[in-house]
Amino acid sequence: MANNKVLKVLFVPILSGGHVYSSIGVAERLIHSGHEVLFLVNDFWSGKLTKYGIREVLLAKIDSPFETNGATDLAKHMIARGLVxxxxxxxxAQREATFVELWTKHMKQFDPQFERLLPTIQPDLIVLDQFMTWPSLELSAIPCVWLWGNGPLIMVDDEKAPPHESGLSATGDQRLWQEFRQVVRDATKDMWRAFNDWMVGRGCEPLPEYAIQNPSHYLNIYGIPHELDYQDIRPLGHNFVRFDNFxxxxxxxxxxxxxxxxxxPGALVYFSLGSFGAADVANMRRLLAILAKSPHRFIVSMGPLHNEYTxxxxxxxEEWVPQIRVLPLVDLVITHAGINTVCETMFFGRPMIAMPLFSDQYDNSQQIQDTGFGRRLDAYKCSEEELLAAIETLLNDREMAERVAKVSRRIQTDNSxxxxxxxxxxxxxxxxxxxE
Known part of the structure; x- marks a missing residue:
C-alpha cells in the first residue's frame, strides 16, 4: 500500500444490478489491499454487501423511479415509456430527453442528501458510477474516480467514433453517426441547458457542451477488453484507465x-437478457418458445417476474443464477450485451449472440459482431429461423471459438x-x- 495510508473510499453506484456488481468488483480489490470501503445503499441493497467486507450507509427514501426494487420497477417504467x-x-434517441429529465429529477432529490452525508463520512476518495454529475461532488474538493459502468462510447462524445447508444458500426457510414448525434442534441438541448444553468447556479464550472458530466475533473476507469475498445480510432486522455473487466x-x-x-443431449447455452429484458414478459415468452425448438439445452436467468412464464x-x-459460475460451463451465451456480461463472457472465452435492448447494449453488440466474437440479433424482431440458425452457426464456428479463447487467455494472464x-x-x- 502506497505510504501505508489506509484510504476511506466511498462508493456511490447507480443502485441497479450491473452498476452495483462492477463497483463490488473494484471494492474487493481495494479491501484486499487494506482499504476501508463504504457503499451508499437503499432498502433493497441493505444487508447484501456486508459479506464482501463493505460497510453500508443507508440512504433515506426518495420519490424517484430510479429508487428501484431490484431494477424491476425501473424496468417496467422504461418499457412503458418506450425506452426499452x-x-x-x-x-x-428522439425520447432521450425523457430519460435526462427523469434522471435530473432523481439527482436533484439525491444531491442534498449526499451533501449532508459527506461531512459525517469524511471519505478520502469517492468512487462514482452515475449518469450525471452532482454539484455537491463538484464542490467538495474530494478526489473522485468515475467508474463508467457502461460501454466506453458514453465517456467522451468524439466525432472520430460512433455516437454512444447508436449501435452504429465503427467502420460504418459516418453520415449516419452525424445524423444520430444531431437527433440526440436536438432532443436534449433544452434539458441540457437547464441542467448546466442549475449547476452553474450552484457555483460549479460550466459543463462541456451537451455533456452531463465533466470527465476532465476525475480519474476515469472503465472495463472492457481492448479487443472491443475504440482507442485505435479515438484515443483517450491520460486520466482514463482501461481494465479488461470489473x-x-x-x-x-x-x-x-x-x-x-x-x-x-446437446450443447449448453446460457440465456440472460438482464433484469430489464426479463421484465418484458411477452418478449421473453416469444424467445423461449423459439429456443424450445432447439436441440440444445438452456440455462435461463428468469428475473423477478419468473412466475409469469414457464x-x-x-x-x-431460476429468478437469479450465479452467472460467474455458469459461464465457464456453457458453450454459448445469448445476452442483452450489458457491459458486465460482455466482459465476463470474454473472460471465460465464450462466443455470444448479442440481443441489445437499450443504451450501450447496442454499441457493445455491434462491436461484438464487428470484431468477430459473436453475432448481433434484434431481440424483438429476430425470426425463429434467424435465432436457431445463429445458435448452430456459432456453436460450429471453430475459428471464432479459438479467437475468443485466445482473448480469454490474455485477459486471465494479464489480470489487469x-x-x-x-x-x-x-x-x-x-x-x-x-x-491537469
Whole structure:
C-alpha cells in the first residue's frame, strides 16, 4: 500500500444490478489491499454487501423511479415509456430527453442528501458510477474516480467514433453517426441547458457542451477488453484507465448443471437478457418458445417476474443464477450485451449472440459482431429461423471459438484488475498528474 495510508473510499453506484456488481468488483480489490470501503445503499441493497467486507450507509427514501426494487420497477417504467422495447436506437434517441429529465429529477432529490452525508463520512476518495454529475461532488474538493459502468462510447462524445447508444458500426457510414448525434442534441438541448444553468447556479464550472458530466475533473476507469475498445480510432486522455473487466470473485458461490439438464443431449447455452429484458414478459415468452425448438439445452436467468412464464423441457432456470459460475460451463451465451456480461463472457472465452435492448447494449453488440466474437440479433424482431440458425452457426464456428479463447487467455494472464489499487493510491497521492 502506497505510504501505508489506509484510504476511506466511498462508493456511490447507480443502485441497479450491473452498476452495483462492477463497483463490488473494484471494492474487493481495494479491501484486499487494506482499504476501508463504504457503499451508499437503499432498502433493497441493505444487508447484501456486508459479506464482501463493505460497510453500508443507508440512504433515506426518495420519490424517484430510479429508487428501484431490484431494477424491476425501473424496468417496467422504461418499457412503458418506450425506452426499452422494439423501437430502433434512433427512435429511442428522439425520447432521450425523457430519460435526462427523469434522471435530473432523481439527482436533484439525491444531491442534498449526499451533501449532508459527506461531512459525517469524511471519505478520502469517492468512487462514482452515475449518469450525471452532482454539484455537491463538484464542490467538495474530494478526489473522485468515475467508474463508467457502461460501454466506453458514453465517456467522451468524439466525432472520430460512433455516437454512444447508436449501435452504429465503427467502420460504418459516418453520415449516419452525424445524423444520430444531431437527433440526440436536438432532443436534449433544452434539458441540457437547464441542467448546466442549475449547476452553474450552484457555483460549479460550466459543463462541456451537451455533456452531463465533466470527465476532465476525475480519474476515469472503465472495463472492457481492448479487443472491443475504440482507442485505435479515438484515443483517450491520460486520466482514463482501461481494465479488461470489473469482475467480482464471488468465492462463496457454487453451481452445478442440474441433473435433469445434465442428462439431456446437446450443447449448453446460457440465456440472460438482464433484469430489464426479463421484465418484458411477452418478449421473453416469444424467445423461449423459439429456443424450445432447439436441440440444445438452456440455462435461463428468469428475473423477478419468473412466475409469469414457464420453461420448456430443454431448459432450466431460476429468478437469479450465479452467472460467474455458469459461464465457464456453457458453450454459448445469448445476452442483452450489458457491459458486465460482455466482459465476463470474454473472460471465460465464450462466443455470444448479442440481443441489445437499450443504451450501450447496442454499441457493445455491434462491436461484438464487428470484431468477430459473436453475432448481433434484434431481440424483438429476430425470426425463429434467424435465432436457431445463429445458435448452430456459432456453436460450429471453430475459428471464432479459438479467437475468443485466445482473448480469454490474455485477459486471465494479464489480470489487469490487480493493478487497480496501486493506480487508485497513486491518484490520491498525485492527483494533479491525472487531471491537469
Amino acid at each position: 422495447g422494439g423501437d430502433s436506437p434512433l427512435q429511442k 469482475k467480482r470473485t464471488e468465492s462463496d458461490l457454487t453451481f452445478a448443471v442440474p441433473p435433469e439438464l445434465a442428462e439431456k 420453461l420448456a423441457d430443454n431448459m432450466w432456470g 484488475l490487480a493493478k487497480l489499487p496501486q493506480i487508485i493510491e497513486d491518484f490520491v497521492q498525485n492527483r494533479r498528474k491525472y487531471i
